[in-house]
Amino acid sequence: MAFKMKGYSPFTKTDPPEKKYPPHYTKDDKKFLKDQNEDVVRDDDKVEMTKKQKRKHKRNVLKYNKKTSKPLTETQKNTIKKKLNDPNISRQDKNLYKKILNLKKNR
DSSP: OOOOOSSOOGGGOOOOOOOOOOTTOOHHHHHHHHHHTOSOOOHHHHOOOOHHHHHHHHHHHHHHHHHTSOOOOHHHHHHHHHHHHOTTSOHHHHHHHHHHHTSGGGO
16 A cells, blocks of 8 residues: 555646637637637737827837837847838838938937
């Protein structure tokens, strides 16, 4: 007869049961939860910004870049220059990268 300790035993450990999701969750929702390591899909996770919100956010980003961000390192400048040469980049992103490179502290 072997001595048996009460409580936790690493030898009797089993795999955790598969999570059960509500029936209205789609495959994308389940994948999102798995990737984010969360239990609930919130409406805030799905909502995209409106055009007005995007513009306001971009303005705030540019303001931050101008006043509070640190100057870019050489490697960061090189990666931005590579992105500028990419033909698949959108015009808006291209303009944003140019503005970042043309700031006084990044010249």
